Amino acid sequence: MNPDDELGAELRRLFDDERLDIPPAAGAGNAIVAGARRRRRRRTALAASAGVLTAAALVAGGLTVARQEPGTQQAAPPPVVPPVPTTTVPGTGPGPVVVPPSFPEVTPPPTPPPALPPATSPPARPPVITTRPPPPPSTSRTTSRPAPAPAVLGPVGYGKLRLGMSFDEAKATGMLAHDDTPPTGCVTYPLTEGTANIASVTISPDGGVVVFTATGARTPENIGTGSTVAELQAAYPDLTGDGGDYRTTTRSGGEYRFSVGSGGTVVNWELVGSPDC
Structure with missing residues (x-):
């Protein structure tokens, strides 16, 4: 039995069903069968047309790819297939399904990464100039040492040497220079320290040390070379003399x-x- 006969038999069975209250009109079955056949033929023709259109689109896409420049690939646009209308007749199964032919997918070439700008060295930083404030002026004070106190020739003598000391006693102090010759009269002896303070010491055989001749040394009252007469009179109220020679007694029995x-x-x-020499 061919499909048309099966369809007709099924339709007759449906129409002959007692559950249908309205009896079909005369010739209704033949009309429905004829309409179903027309729709099936139309569906078949549309499917064939779609296959032809698909093949034509594939050929056109192949030609377009072949005309492109070497090394450049482009994916062909998918073919446009018009929708195929389908009509389902009650009591019949769906019509044949037309599957469009598949074609290999053309993968587009990978997009190259954007070109990086040429590497440039960072701009050189200007040198950092650190300005330091000038050092503060030195606050250190120049410490001037006070002038050493002048040597003192007192009323009894100078250092270890004393008025009236014998030659041997004066020699024992170690302050006499040229002490290898004892005095046979009034003899002057320089000191071992030099003549900056005392020029010489006079020693006699009888009186011993009788004279100290001063240079830089001064009296305990700060009188010495360069002092004025007024200073002499102020330091020694009992000062006597005139004409350039002045004297004053000391508590040791001697005199300046x-x-x-x-x-x-x-x-x-x-x-x-x-007594002196």
Whole structure:
């Protein structure tokens, strides 16, 4: 039995069903069968047309790819297939399904990464110049050492040497220079320290040390070379003399003798014992 006969038999069975209250019109079955056949033929023709259109689209796509420049690939656009209308007749199964032919998918070439800008070295930073404030002025004070106190020729002598000391006693102090010759009269001896303070010491065989001739040394009252007459009179109220020679006694029994020059100042002075040379 062919499909048309099966369809007709099925339709007759449906129409002959007692559950249908309305009896079909005469010739209705033949009309329905004829309409179903027409729709089936139309569906078949549309499916064939779709296959032809698909083949034509594939051929056109192949030609387009072949015309492109070498090394460039483009994916062919998918073919446009018109929809195929389908009609389902009650009591019949769906019509044949037309599956469009498949074609291999053309993978587009990978997109190259964007070109990086040429590497450039970072701009050189300007040198950092650190300005330091100038150092503060030195606050250190120049410490000037006070002038050493002048050597003192007192009323009894100088250092270890004393008025009236014998030659041997003076020699024992170690302050006499050229002490290998004992005095046979009044003899002057320089000191081992030099002549900056005392020029010489006079020693006699009988009186011992009798004279200290001063240079840079001064009296305990700060009188010495360069002192004025007024300073002499202020330091020694019992000062006597005139014409350039002045004297004042000391508590040791000796005396200071001052020679004043034309400028009115002391030019040399001595401590003299008694008796002197």
